[in-house]
Amino acid sequence: MSPETRPDFLITPEGLRLDGRRFDELRPIELQCGVLKTADGSASIRQGKTYILAAVYGPRELHPRHLTLGDRAFLRCVYRMATFSVPDRKKAAPSRREREISMVVANALEPALFLEEFPKTVIDVFIQVIQADGGTRCASITAASLALADAGIPMRSLVPAVAVGKADGKLIVDLGDEEDKYGQGDVPIAILPRTEELTLLQQDGYFTREEFLEAMQMGINACKYIHELQKDALKRAYAKRAPEGSDEEEEEDEGGSEYEDNLEADIGESDYDEEDER
Amino acid sequence: MADVKSGDVVVPGDQLCVIEELSSGFGTYEQDGIVYAAASGAVHIDLKERSIKVLEKDGSVRIALPMKGDTLVGEVVNAYEQRAEVSLVKRNDADVPSPFIGEIHISNVTRRYVKSMYDVIKSGDIVRAMATNTHTIPVQLTLIGPKLGVMLAKCSKCGNSLSLTTGNNLVCLRCENRETREVASDYGQRFGLEPRPDLAPRKRSYDEKRYDSERPRRDRESFRERRPSRTSESRERGRGTSSRPVRRRTSGDDRRPRVRRQ
Numbered sequence: 001m002s003p004e005t006r007p008d009f010l011i012t013p014e015g016l017r018l019d020g021r022r023f024d025e026l027r028p029i030e031l032q033c034g035v036l037k038t039a040d041g042s043a044s045i046r047q048g049k050t051y052i053l054a055a056v057y058g059p060r061e062l063h064p065r066h067l068t069l070g071d072r073a074f075l076r077c078v079y080r081m082a083t084f085s086v087p088d089r090k091k092a093a094p095s096r097r098e099r100e101i102s103m104v105v106a107n108a109l110e111p112a113l114f115l116e117e118f119p120k121t122v123i124d125v126f127i128q129v130i131q132a133d134g135g136t137r138c139a140s141i142t143a144a145s146l147a148l149a150d151a152g153i154p155m156r157s158l159v160p161a162v163a164v165g166k167a168d169g170k171l172i173v174d175l176g177d178e179e180d181k182y183g184q185g186d187v188p189i190a191i192l193p194r195t196e197e198l199t200l201l202q203q204d205g206y207f208t209r210e211e212f213l214e215a216m217q218m219g220i221n222a223c224k225y226i227h228e229l230q231k232d233a234l235k236r237a238y239a240k241r242a243p244e245g246s247d248e249e250e251e252e253d254e255g256g257s258e259y260e261d262n263l264e265a266d267i268g269e270s271d272y273d274e275e276d277e278r
Numbered sequence: 279m280a281d282v283k284s285g286d287v288v289v290p291g292d293q294l295c296v297i298e299e300l301s302s303g304f305g306t307y308e309q310d311g312i313v314y315a316a317a318s319g320a321v322h323i324d325l326k327e328r329s330i331k332v333l334e335k336d337g338s339v340r341i342a343l344p345m346k347g348d349t350l351v352g353e354v355v356n357a358y359e360q361r362a363e364v365s366l367v368k369r370n371d372a373d374v375p376s377p378f379i380g381e382i383h384i385s386n387v388t389r390r391y392v393k394s395m396y397d398v399i400k401s402g403d404i405v406r407a408m409a410t411n412t413h414t415i416p417v418q419l420t421l422i423g424p425k426l427g428v429m430l431a432k433c434s435k436c437g438n439s440l441s442l443t444t445g446n447n448l449v450c451l452r453c454e455n456r457e458t459r460e461v462a463s464d465y466g467q468r469f470g471l472e473p474r475p476d477l478a479p480r481k482r483s484y485d486e487k488r489y490d491s492e493r494p495r496r497d498r499e500s501f502r503e504r505r506p507s508r509t510s511e512s513r514e515r516g517r518g519t520s521s522r523p524v525r526r527r528t529s530g531d532d533r534r535p536r537v538r539r540q
Contacts, residue, residue, distance in 0.1 A: 038375045040342040059343055060376045061415055112290075114307065114316065118343070121415050149290050152340030154305065154316035157291030194291055234289045234318045242320075242335030 004087070006182050010167035017167070018178055019048075024218055026162070026174045031143070031229050033150045033237030041151025043233070045143040048176060049133035054143040056151040059121035067122075072115040074122045077106035079140055081129040101137045102127075108141050108161065108190040108200035114154040123153060134177035135163050141190045141200065146230050150237060158234075160226035161190035161200060164215040166207065171215050173222045187212070189219040193227040196220055280330065284323045288315040294330055304339050305332030317341075342376070344369055344409040344417050351429070352380060354403045360384045362399045364407065364419060380417040382407065387421045387460050398446075398460040404430040406462050427462035430469050441471050443478040 010018060021027070027048030036042035039055035062068045079102040083090050105127065113123070125147065127140045138161035145159035165175040167183035180186060185205025191198055207215060280295030282288060292315040294306060302308045303324070305317035315321075315332045319340065322331045334340050344350055344366075352366035364380040367373065382405075387398050399405065399421075405428050407419035421427050431440045433450035440448035440457060442465045448457045456479060459465075466473070 040375065057342070057376055059341070059413075059415070061378055118413060118415075121343075149318050151342065152317055154307065155290040156307065156309075156314070156316070158289065192291075231289045235287050238287050238318055238320075238335075 007178060010179055010183060011170055017172060017176075019176060023170055023172050024222070026222055026225065027176070029226065029229055031146060031233035033146060033233050034240070039147075039151075041147045041149070041153070043143045043146035043150055045139045045146075047135060047139045047142075047174070049131060050129075050136055050139050051131040052136065052139050052143050053128045053130060054140065054147040055126045055128075056144075056147040056153070057124040057126075058151070059118040059123050059153070062120070062122035068120045071119055073113075073118040073120075075106050075110055075113065075115060075125065076122055077102045077109070077125045077127065077144070079105055079127045079129070079137075081132060081136070085129045085132040101140065104137060104200060104202070105140050105144060109145055109148065109159055111197070111199050112145065112155050112157055112159050112192060113148065114156070117154060123148070123151075132177070134175050134180040135188075137161075138163050138188050138190065138200075142226055142230065146233060149230075149234055157192045157194055158227055158230045159190050159199060160193060160223040160230060161188065162219055162222040162226060163188040164219040164222075166205060166211065166215075171211060171218060173218050187215050187219065189216065189223070191220060191223045193224055280323065282321045284321055286321045287319070288321055288332060289318045290314075290316055294321065294332075300328050300330040303327075303329040303331035306330055341413070342374070343378075343413045343415070345412045346409055348409045349406060349426075350380060350409060350417070350419065351404065351406050352377070354399055354401050354405060355379075357395050357399050357401045359394055359396070362395055362401075363416075364405060366417065378415060378417065380407065380409070380419045382419045382421060386410070386419065389422060392460075397458055399428065400431065400434060400457075400459070402432045403428045403459065421460055424463045428459040428465065429462050430466060430471070431457070431459050431461075433457070439466070439469065439471055441477070442466055442473045444475050447479055449474065449477045 007018060016022065030046040032044045034042060035044045035053065036055050039057055041056040043054050045052050059073050062074055067074055079098050080094065081090050081098060083092055105125070109125070125144050127144055129136050129140070141159055141161035145155070149155055149158060162173060163175050164171060164173050164187045165179060165183045166172070166185040167179050169184070172179060175183060175186060183205070185203070185207055187203050187207070188200060189198060190200035280299050282294050288294065294313045294315055297308050297311045297313055300313065300323060302313045305315065305319060306313050307316045313330060317332045317340065319332045319334050322333050322337065324331070339345060349370055350366045351368035352364040354362050355365045356363040361384060362382045364382060365377050366380045367377050382399065384392055384395050387395070392398055405421065406426050407421055408423065408426055410418045410420050431448060432438070433440055433453060433455050434457065435455045436450060436453045438450050438452040440450050442461060443449050446458050446461055448459055449455070
């Protein structure tokens with residue numbers, strides 16, 4: 001058992017959180033698309049110390065066949081935590097919590113997808129938590145929706161998600177592991193940003209009505225920020241796949257060859273050629 | 279005009295235009311009269327069709343399922359009298375991570391009449407086919423076209439790769455078994471099998487075939503018994519693609535029941 005003790009306070013006397021963040025400040029988020037070679041779509045998210053990979057396969061044939069739905073695709077989400085993702089070794093068998101989060105993630109993503117366009121198929125979403133430091137279910141949704149978009153599956157919108165919680169009586173956004181464990185409450189939410197429709201809303205702990213409404217507003221604002229990061233990651237992935245303009249691509253090739261020529265000039269080879277010609 | 283122009287990079291949920299301006303095509307959806315992007319990619323506006331699409335840079339749709347017109351390569355896993363099932367592993371010359379199933383109906387193999395799927399495709403063949411529908415499973419395939427067809431076939435007797443002689447005739451160089459397939463124009467070339475036109479099935483003259491038709495029936499039957507029946511079967515199959523009607527059967531002197539013809 002790793003030595004873990006409850007910190008004396010979750011909010012410092014200066015009004016900052018344990019890792020020096022303000023109440024409505026997110027951890028640094030790093031999103032990346034197309035991280036896995038064999039998946040149809042993939043994404044990774046690094047949110048503070050949390051690191052999660054999401055892979056999407058499909059739409060493809062569903063085995064076992066009896067699970068196929070005649071009018072739409074079957075969205076199969078699997079959330080797994082690596083045995084080394086937490087301080088104590090996590091047992092390899094899927095736990096009740098993992099099964100619950102798998103279902104919750106599937107339900108959060110489903111309203112954003114046009115599943116009825118691909119009847120009798122399955123869209124597999126595999127989420128692997130490499131390192132867990134709080135907020136994994138929200139980070140999973142953020143990464144999985146990005147992986148779905150990377151796979152080219154038609155979506156109404158990306159789905160950003162974030163957790164809002166309460167620690168020492170203050171509402172805080174994007175809980176870390178200790179704030180999650182020793183705080184007084186936790187509300188993970190996922191939204192469709194354009195319409196602000198909620199696709200995930202869970203609660204742990206107690207909130208007054210006013211607190212809850214304020215927490216919702218803080219969460220929606222944070223989600224919109226994450227949505228911008230998601231859009232940016234997708235555009236970066238697109239630019240990587242197809243460098244700007246086919247004409248410019250050729251120019252790049254020419255530039256490359258010019259560079260090689262310069263190298264030859266440096267070692268004096270091109271000079272020799274010229275002399276030979278003379 | 280629209281909120282975006284051709285070439286703009288958009289992500290799912292971005293507003294593109296209103297439905298009165300442009301109708302929604304691939305990678306877009308329409309809700310309450312407004313067209314939004316459903317996929318990430320570049321905007322392609324077609325003013326002739328007045329439609330808007332979101333596609334990759336090269337104009338393709340980024341999704342794992344094949345579209346109409348895609349060239350697919352796979353192995354025939356099951357062949358039946360009327361149809362064949364193909365496990366597809368390549369799409370437009372790129373490997374697919376998770377193989378999907380395609381179906382070929384006998385009417386989509388060639389333009390001419392095909393009596394049985396076994397005359398043109400057998401299980402274990404490697405075929406190049408084209409998808410005829412978009413984003414469905416199983417994928418409906420067609421082999422009609424010079425570049426489409428069987429790329430490699432195995433001998434049904436010994437399992438050796440068959441070499442092409444002429445037309446759709448194949449020969450096994452190990453056991454001299456002759457078979458027919460609906461072959462692609464580059465049959466075997468990717469697998470190092472040179473065409474062997476010198477081994478083409480010899481055409482027998484019409485006289486030779488019916489040289490004994492005027493003789494009494496008893497004579498002919500005794501001749502049939504002496505002859506091993508298998509060679510006659512395989513020789514006939516070697517001629518499967520010829521348009522010559524099978525006279526021997528219609529003449530009514532063949533009492534041997536033929537299972538495949540029933």
